Amino acid sequence: MTAFRPLHRSVRLLFRKEVRQFLRSRQAVLTGLLLPALLMVVAPGLQLVSANSSRARTSITPVIPGLNGITEVRGIFLYFTFPLFLVLAGLMTPSLAAVYTVISERERRSIELLVALPVSVTDIVTAKLAANLAVAAVTLAPLFAIDAAVILLLTTAGPLFVLAAFLVLLSALTASIGVSLLLALVARDFRTANNLNGAFVLPTMIVTGLCVTLVPGLWRFLALAVLLLAMGGAASWIALRWLTFERYLS
Amino acid sequence: MPTAIAFQSVTKQYRNGKVALNSVSWSVGAGSRVCLLGPNGAGKSTSIRLLEGALEPTVGSVELLGVPVGERGYDEARLRTGIVPQGPGMYPDLTAAEYLQLAADLYEVSIEGAIQTFGLRDYLHLRMAELSGGFQRRVVLAAALTAEPEVLLLDEPTVGLDPKASHDVHQYLSAVMQGRTCLLCTHNLAEAEALCDQVIILQEGRVIVQGRLEELRRGARPRLRLAARQGPEALRATLRQAGPVHVDGTAVLVEVADPTTEAPMLLRRLLDAGLDVYECTPVQATLEDVFLEAVQ
Numbered sequence: 001m002t003a004f005r006p007l008h009r010s011v012r013l014l015f016r017k018e019v020r021q022f023l024r025s026r027q028a029v030l031t032g033l034l035l036p037a038l039l040m041v042v043a044p045g046l047q048l049v050s051a052n053s054s055r056a057r058t059s060i061t062p063v064i065p066g067l068n069g070i071t072e073v074r075g076i077f078l079y080f081t082f083p084l085f086l087v088l089a090g091l092m093t094p095s096l097a098a099v100y101t102v103i104s105e106r107e108r109r110s111i112e113l114l115v116a117l118p119v120s121v122t123d124i125v126t127a128k129l130a131a132n133l134a135v136a137a138v139t140l141a142p143l144f145a146i147d148a149a150v151i152l153l154l155t156t157a158g159p160l161f162v163l164a165a166f167l168v169l170l171s172a173l174t175a176s177i178g179v180s181l182l183l184a185l186v187a188r189d190f191r192t193a194n195n196l197n198g199a200f201v202l203p204t205m206i207v208t209g210l211c212v213t214l215v216p217g218l219w220r221f222l223a224l225a226v227l228l229l230a231m232g233g234a235a236s237w238i239a240l241r242w243l244t245f246e247r248y249l250s
Numbered sequence: 251m252p253t254a255i256a257f258q259s260v261t262k263q264y265r266n267g268k269v270a271l272n273s274v275s276w277s278v279g280a281g282s283r284v285c286l287l288g289p290n291g292a293g294k295s296t297s298i299r300l301l302e303g304a305l306e307p308t309v310g311s312v313e314l315l316g317v318p319v320g321e322r323g324y325d326e327a328r329l330r331t332g333i334v335p336q337g338p339g340m341y342p343d344l345t346a347a348e349y350l351q352l353a354a355d356l357y358e359v360s361i362e363g364a365i366q367t368f369g370l371r372d373y374l375h376l377r378m379a380e381l382s383g384g385f386q387r388r389v390v391l392a393a394a395l396t397a398e399p400e401v402l403l404l405d406e407p408t409v410g411l412d413p414k415a416s417h418d419v420h421q422y423l424s425a426v427m428q429g430r431t432c433l434l435c436t437h438n439l440a441e442a443e444a445l446c447d448q449v450i451i452l453q454e455g456r457v458i459v460q461g462r463l464e465e466l467r468r469g470a471r472p473r474l475r476l477a478a479r480q481g482p483e484a485l486r487a488t489l490r491q492a493g494p495v496h497v498d499g500t501a502v503l504v505e506v507a508d509p510t511t512e513a514p515m516l517l518r519r520l521l522d523a524g525l526d527v528y529e530c531t532p533v534q535a536t537l538e539d540v541f542l543e544a545v546q
Binding site: 010013014121 | 264265299303304305306325329331334335336337338339340341343344348349352355356357390393394
């Protein structure tokens with residue numbers, strides 16, 4: 001009961017239900033786009049514009065080891081700030097939605113309607129997390145495409161940089177599954193889940209900041225991806241090993 | 251009679267240490283309508299949770315249609331089982347039709363029959379949270395019965411409903427429970443008496459009574475209902491030595507070993523004491539009497 005099974009018919013049917021419910025509220029869909037748009041397009045766009053201004057084009061000499069060789073403010077944006085935004089967007093977009101769908105289902109007791117049907121609790125939680133991941137991926141993919149186009153047009157970074165950044169985004173999304181599962185099982189109510197979600201951001205940002213500061217070149221993206229996947233894996237393992245789905249129903 | 255539901259030496263201890271079921275063994279034969287009674291926290295809902303596969307027993311084995319829960323073949327047994335959960339919350343963003351279609355797709359059947367049986371055709375377009383309590387319960391019943399299941403598990407199916415909606419749900423239940431193995435968890439003793447023929451009473455995670463309702467009623471100590479013009483307190487004072495006396499409105503209920511021989515004797519004693527007795531009736535024990543006797 002505590003292990004994930006391959007996606008089968010019941011998970012696919014529950015997945016469709018989750019997506020349908022998500023799309024039903026136009027207001028929720030629109031407000032759900034706000035955070036990713038701010039993190040993926042608005043904030044990086046403003047930074048890039050300011051980094052491209054004539055005053056910012058002066059040469060710099062960073063003293064931090066991982067930023068050695070970066071001689072422009074634009075470089076700081078590409079190798080330091082931009083990965084932070086990617087990690088935040090990749091982790092928070094699905095986990096905010098997942099916490100809502102998983103916890104609210106328990107709080108309003110509609111989970112009973114699902115448990116009464118011929119599905120397992122594993123199926124229910126898997127479908128919820130998969131639906132949130134899919135919705136987040138569909139939301140973030142076009143935003144990343146905008147970022148990629150802007151970076152390729154306005155900076156000296158090449159396709160390899162874009163690919164490395166995409167790897168970080170994918171890893172953050174994957175890690176968010178484990179984190180969402182852990183938060184949903186640990187939190188007894190929606191408010192606690194939100195608090196935990198908020199508290200989770202700071203250590204993540206510190207680790208990400210250390211990683212992009214200390215690891216040189218494009219290696220920082222690879223290191224970041226490995227760290228994120230390890231974090232997601234650890235969260236999933238803790239959730240399934242110690243918390244179990246029994247907690248979800250109690 | 252083959253066994254449809256079986257609990258064999260089942261203990262369920264939650265992670266917080268609470269023991270919900272303590273080495274219980276009971277079974278339900280195919281086609282029987284059994285009521286699971288007990289005070290709050292007796293282990294009724296845990297029993298349903300174990301049968302629906304949402305919980306695993308700490309010790310022992312739970313079987314549904316001859317298959318241990320969670321083992322190979324359980325998924326198939328689950329498709330032959332309908333479950334009506336206790337007071338479920340309703341989706342504000344899913345219509346009745348969408349939920350019923352999900353149930354039908356999961357059971358791999360058509361939803362048409364259940365829609366017709368429960369008169370839901372005109373309400374399908376409404377979001378579930380917008381339906382009245384009675385119709386919400388009908389939707390849940392329709393989902394549970396969509397596949398014409400052999401086993402029906404009902405966890406407090408009328409809790410929270412107004413008397414009219416409760417009556418409607420009882421009408422539906424009386425019809426759909428015929429010919430099926432049914433396990434009904436309820437606090438409503440009248441509901442249990444009307445819908446079931448066997449009873450299992452749980453208390454603090456243990457089975458304290460199990461049997462056919464008729465036999466349990468017959469086994470309960472018979473009583474006499476007595477009323478006098480002077481009122482129940484005067485009767486109680488006079489009958490104090492005859493056995494346990496309970497005031498019941500304007501009358502009293504006296505436990506006796508044999509109403510046929512003891513009623514004339516008690517009547518004579520009351521009349522000799524100057525009481526104007528105007529009622530003396532043997533009372534058949536109700537399920538409430540059986541229940542209270544068992545749990546007190």
